[in-house]
Amino acid sequence: MPLRLTRRLLPHPLLTLLLVVVWCLLNNSLTLGTVVFGTILGLLIPILTSAYWPDRPPVARPFGMIVYCVIVIFDIIKSNITVALQILFRGNDSLQPAWITVPLDLRKPEAITILAGSITLTPGTLSADLSADGTALLVHALHAPDPDAVRDDIKARYESRLKEIFA
Amino acid sequence: MTELPIIWDIVLAVLLITGGGFTLAGSLGLLKLNNPMSRLHAPTLASTLGVGSLLLASMVAAFAEGRPSLHEALVMAFLFVTAPITANFIAKVHLHRCRDVPDLPPPPADKVWATRSED
Numbered sequence: 001m002p003l004r005l006t007r008r009l010l011p012h013p014l015l016t017l018l019l020v021v022v023w024c025l026l027n028n029s030l031t032l033g034t035v036v037f038g039t040i041l042g043l044l045i046p047i048l049t050s051a052y053w054p055d056r057p058p059v060a061r062p063f064g065m066i067v068y069c070v071i072v073i074f075d076i077i078k079s080n081i082t083v084a085l086q087i088l089f090r091g092n093d094s095l096q097p098a099w100i101t102v103p104l105d106l107r108k109p110e111a112i113t114i115l116a117g118s119i120t121l122t123p124g125t126l127s128a129d130l131s132a133d134g135t136a137l138l139v140h141a142l143h144a145p146d147p148d149a150v151r152d153d154i155k156a157r158y159e160s161r162l163k164e165i166f167a
Numbered sequence: 168m169t170e171l172p173i174i175w176d177i178v179l180a181v182l183l184i185t186g187g188g189f190t191l192a193g194s195l196g197l198l199k200l201n202n203p204m205s206r207l208h209a210p211t212l213a214s215t216l217g218v219g220s221l222l223l224a225s226m227v228a229a230f231a232e233g234r235p236s237l238h239e240a241l242v243m244a245f246l247f248v249t250a251p252i253t254a255n256f257i258a259k260v261h262l263h264r265c266r267d268v269p270d271l272p273p274p275p276a277d278k279v280w281a282t283r284s285e286d
Contacts, residue, residue, distance in 0.1 A: 022241065025237050025238065025241050028236055028237060028238060076215050080189060080215060080216040083196075083208065083209075083212060084188075084189060084192040087192055087193075087196035087200070087212075088192055095205065097202065097204060099268075099271055100272075101274060101275065103275055116255065117248075117251040120250070120251035120254045121211070121250065121251055123208060123211040126204075126211070126258060127251070128258035128261075129258065129259060129262060130281045131276075131279070131281065132274075132279045132280065132284040135278070136275050136278075140208075142208040
């Protein structure tokens with residue numbers, strides 16, 4: 001009974017925490033007043049909106065998410081430099097754009113969204129479409145002499161980690 | 168504006184030049200690249216490291232002047248969540264409008280890409 005009550009009052013504890021943090025950031029202050037009001041919002045909004053996520057996947061390893069973010073940010077900086085050099089110092093003829101099909105092992109929509117988002121945020125690769133049955137991602141690469149290597153890189157670097165996080 | 172120690176000026180200058188440089192490279196790419204899908208890659212430079220460095224500079228300046236502000240972190244977070252959606256929609260429009268995109272691989276298992284499933 002206490003567990004069920006907790007689930008009703010706190011359907012989404014991580015969202016509650018996020019809302020409190022965002023509210024304090026929006027106010028740019030960390031006083032008792034903002035924290036209390038942020039907590040009220042953080043408690044009310046998940047309860048009011050819980051009907052909109054019927055099959056929310058449990059995040060098995062929240063700490064893995066932090067590691068994942070660090071890896072993605074590192075990759076963003078690295079490929080920013082690569083793409084900037086490609087744009088500035090290479091002719092259009094020497095660039096080899098390619099469409100790449102990435103077969104997905106992930107099945108949860110939320111996990112696929114995060115994967116597609118990280119691919120797009122990394123300059124040089126961009127997720128364009130999902131197959132109709134949701135089992136493959138269509139990725140466009142700005143310069144990929146070896147499309148299979150890009151596919152394997154995405155699967156090994158991002159997808160395997162997301163699979164562990166949303167296990 | 169208060170006078171800052173020289174070290175902050177250097178840090179801020181480096182961040183501003185980095186941000187400006189990547190934004191410029193992104194805009195140049197938008198002009199230079201020669202097909203719609205390739206052009207879609209160029210603004211990613213501006214929307215990640217370009218705007219990221221500028222926001223970081225704004226944050227560093229605020230902290231150095233002793234009136235800390237973390238609004239920029241929120242701007243960055245919201246931008247990183249929404250930017251891929253825009254790119255995805257532009258790519259989808261391209262797939263919709265150009266029926267004969269060259270070299271488009273078929274998805275595995277004999278299915279269709281979601282954008283084309285209504286064809």
